[in-house]
Amino acid sequence: MTKLLEVRRLCMDFGGLRALDQINLEVNSAEIVALIGPNGAGKSTFFNCITGIYRATGGDIFFTSAHGKKKRLNRLKPNKITQAGMARTFQNIRLFTEMTVLENIMIGRHCRTKSGILGAVFQGKSNRIEEKQVVDFSYEVLTEVGLEEQVNELAGNLSYGAQRRLEIGRALATEPDLILLDEPAAGMNLQETGELNELIMKIRSRDHAILLIEHDMKLVMSLSDRIYVMDYGKKIAEGQPADIRQNPQVIKAYLGEEFELT
Ligand SMILES: Nc1ncnc2c1ncn2[C@@H]1O[C@H](COP(=O)(O)OP(=O)(O)OP(=O)(O)O)[C@@H](O)[C@H]1O
Ligand SMILES: [Mg+2]
Incomplete structure (x- = not known):
């Protein structure tokens, strides 16, 4: 331990x-x-x-x-x-409400990429490969938190409970x-x-x-x-x-x- x-x-x-x-x-x-x-x-x-x-x-x-x-x-x-x-969520939900569910997760993920967010904008070949990895990983996280069917929704349109799960997903995307x-x-x-209880148990089971x-x-x-x-x-x-x-x-x-x- x-x-x-x-x-x-x-x-x-x-x-x-x-x-x-x-x-x-x-x-x-x-x-x-x-x-x-x-x-x-x-x-x-x-x-x-x-x-x-x-x-x-x-x-x-x-x-x-x-x-x-x-x-x-x-x-x-x-x-x-x-x-x-170490990653976190906030007492008052902090999401980019005008961005999609997927984009919110991808932003969390970019803390683990070499090119960062700017690299995603000015795309060279290696950045494009990395970007694909970011998207794939983000889909995995969205499945984990049960939002795989709302990938392209605007975060601000999600129900309250789903917004909380998205925030947890964004934290998970940093692989804490x-x-x-x-x-x-x-x-x-x-x-x-x-559902949150189950999600927390699942998160713990992934170490x-x-x-x-x-x-x-x-x-x-x-x-x-x-x-x-x-x-x-x-x-x-x-x-x-x-x-x-x-x-x-x-x-x-x-x-x-x-x-x-x-
Ligand atoms: N930025 C700040 N400036 C001044 N005082 C603050 C600030 N942030 C928190 N406090 C004060 O610090 C104390 C602890 O607040 P905190 O928000 O950490 O409590 P909490 O345990 O999270 O409460 P809750 O369960 O209501 O969320 C309170 O008296 C609060 O008013
Ligand atoms: Mg508090």
């Missing part, structure tokens, strides 16, 4: 607000780990710091890709972090060792959530580790190998689902929330 992600004493201050206070967290290869906590606990801020969207004000982020050696990710730009092997999902079930109906922020406790409890719980920027608990469910501090943090830990 490889330790993929190792976060040490991560801090993030927004002016006087300490959104992350000395957070330690690890994800091992092929693990599904959940990061939960009430609204405003700091979960998305944690993702934003480890993916280079925000620059953490303290602490260290180490990542060891499946083939690589241990790398310190502090201060790296988001595209470099994706190249290192670790994929970070920020509330993938938000706004989904029961059937879509069931991707998953770090999942989610408020749907049923999904969290059924999928996770381990769970970290945050409240007001601090980690208040970590452990296996059965332990977290009964942890008094966790129950207290969730008092007054609309969801249950059962």
